Amino acid sequence: MQIGPEETLRLAEMLRIRLSPDEAERFARDMSSVLDYVEVLNRLDTQGVDPLGVGLNKEALLREDVPGDSLAPSDLESLSGGAYDPARNAFVVQPVFE
Amino acid sequence: MSITPEQFASLDLAATQAGLAAGDFTSEDLLTASLARIQVSEPRVNAILTRDPEGALAVARQADRQAKPDPRPLAGIPVVVKDNLMTRGVRTTCGSKILENFIPPYDAGAVEKLRAAGAVIVGKANMDEFAMGSTGENSAYGPTRNPWNPDRVTGGSSSGSAAVVAYGGVAAALGSDTGGSIRQPASFCGLVGLKPTYGRVSRWGLGALASSLDQIGPLTRTVRDNALVYDVIAGHDPRDSTSSPEPFQPCLAKVPDGVRGLRVGFDPSIFNRDGLDPVTGQTLRQALDVAAQAGAELVERELPLIDYCVAAYYVICACEASANLTRYDGVRYGVRAAGDNLWDSFAHTRGSGFGDEVKRRIMMGSFALSSGYYDAYYLKASQVRHLLVDAFSGLLREVDVFLLPVTPAPARLLGTAATPLENYLGDIFTLSANLTGLPALAFPAGATAGLPVGVQAMAGYFREDLLYRLAAVVEQALPVTGLVPEGCPWQRPALEASA
Numbered sequence: 001m002q003i004g005p006e007e008t009l010r011l012a013e014m015l016r017i018r019l020s021p022d023e024a025e026r027f028a029r030d031m032s033s034v035l036d037y038v039e040v041l042n043r044l045d046t047q048g049v050d051p052l053g054v055g056l057n058k059e060a061l062l063r064e065d066v067p068g069d070s071l072a073p074s075d076l077e078s079l080s081g082g083a084y085d086p087a088r089n090a091f092v093v094q095p096v097f098e
Numbered sequence: 099m100s101i102t103p104e105q106f107a108s109l110d111l112a113a114t115q116a117g118l119a120a121g122d123f124t125s126e127d128l129l130t131a132s133l134a135r136i137q138v139s140e141p142r143v144n145a146i147l148t149r150d151p152e153g154a155l156a157v158a159r160q161a162d163r164q165a166k167p168d169p170r171p172l173a174g175i176p177v178v179v180k181d182n183l184m185t186r187g188v189r190t191t192c193g194s195k196i197l198e199n200f201i202p203p204y205d206a207g208a209v210e211k212l213r214a215a216g217a218v219i220v221g222k223a224n225m226d227e228f229a230m231g232s233t234g235e236n237s238a239y240g241p242t243r244n245p246w247n248p249d250r251v252t253g254g255s256s257s258g259s260a261a262v263v264a265y266g267g268v269a270a271a272l273g274s275d276t277g278g279s280i281r282q283p284a285s286f287c288g289l290v291g292l293k294p295t296y297g298r299v300s301r302w303g304l305g306a307l308a309s310s311l312d313q314i315g316p317l318t319r320t321v322r323d324n325a326l327v328y329d330v331i332a333g334h335d336p337r338d339s340t341s342s343p344e345p346f347q348p349c350l351a352k353v354p355d356g357v358r359g360l361r362v363g364f365d366p367s368i369f370n371r372d373g374l375d376p377v378t379g380q381t382l383r384q385a386l387d388v389a390a391q392a393g394a395e396l397v398e399r400e401l402p403l404i405d406y407c408v409a410a411y412y413v414i415c416a417c418e419a420s421a422n423l424t425r426y427d428g429v430r431y432g433v434r435a436a437g438d439n440l441w442d443s444f445a446h447t448r449g450s451g452f453g454d455e456v457k458r459r460i461m462m463g464s465f466a467l468s469s470g471y472y473d474a475y476y477l478k479a480s481q482v483r484h485l486l487v488d489a490f491s492g493l494l495r496e497v498d499v500f501l502l503p504v505t506p507a508p509a510r511l512l513g514t515a516a517t518p519l520e521n522y523l524g525d526i527f528t529l530s531a532n533l534t535g536l537p538a539l540a541f542p543a544g545a546t547a548g549l550p551v552g553v554q555a556m557a558g559y560f561r562e563d564l565l566y567r568l569a570a571v572v573e574q575a576l577p578v579t580g581l582v583p584e585g586c587p588w589q590r591p592a593l594e595a596s597a
Contacts, residue, residue, distance in 0.1 A: 041479060
């Protein structure tokens, strides 16, 4: 399975990761080689085998939804490099709609 | 101070507890010695990203005010935790630039348990970025160097946790293991490292790499110390929905129980495997001989589906990582890079905040999960995972413990990076335990050219006690100290002699 630099750039764009053309070239090469290697799985017959997901518990463990303490505004101030605005007690981002 | 940094470095946890109870030294003395040891070693090793001398001192002094003997198992004892475990008020970077300024407002579940046991957390350990790596070289804060030989890697991703224990900065550290990230650096640094049964230690407050594979566990210089710390951090936590409600049986008291009558499995074809370093094979054989002499029955069995583990693992891990790492967008926490608009800010934050391996895995995982490829990659890998679980269930009905190498070869030279795929192939022996959720323990059993070599034991779910019993027998017969010796920190005469 080969992925080209163009496809890699498109993938990165969807994942909101800015890549340089040089990075796209390099990652395309790396990913293609890993995807080629992964083909080894096709040697195994998995017809009718259920996929195994997360965890060993037979069923999802649920718990009561008990209201607890929220983070204090003073806790939030330590969280962010700038998005948290204590005056408004909100995370402030640029407008999504103009 | 009534204990020197050198004396402190050679103390195990039992001796530390005894010394505190007898009043030979105080917890504050221990902290001073620990910080001094770290201060001297760090310029060469780079194991610690953040030190917390003030926070640690407050806890140490509090421990010193308690009546003696203090029943809490780690009361007043310095420890280090990997930097992907949330620590309230102490910077937690996950080894990434994107969390360079992140100070969590809460403690991880495992950290809470350490604190409740009285532990003094002196600092946060270096690691491969978001635990993606098996050498320690993928940290955004520079590689950790192996204390046995600074030209070598420590292994990863719990690189700093291993190095700080090996150079005697602390007797115990916590790491996390998604594909070998505790066991592999433990093996490269001459330590005991446990990847517990999946669900045994709470993942609440662990910076997630791959949620179905991640487990937190201890790295220590002795088997007994490892069991002691494991007993502290294990147990159900309702805040982690994958945490097991299975009652926990403490392991410490069982460590000396021996292996008489235990069935110890191994795969004889391993010894002839391409790429297996001869000393690694000899070390495994040596450990098997010790087990047999101690009364275990050796049983030959094939190590199941070993040639499919790397492929299945890297698909599943990348898929889960790509989902887990979407949260790092520079809004709710971490570093935020400016952009012309919100999307541009996200892309710039993630493009400049993540390192190469992280970007690669996010892209790989999203590609494998995308429409049209999902069945071929993620679904296929998850089916293979099921086959692997079934195969190991069968195997572990026939043997109690299975012994295998930790890595194909000892620690390689720093900066001799292979391709990503070649690096992934080095994880071949550790991945089964994560894919199946089984517990696995790495422990030292030999040496080559001044570097320690470990072996790995796997057992059935929740049978960590069997792993410790076997490791304790090997430890006694083949004493390979995990502590880098005084006087010649980069030479290993004592170890060579024991090999």
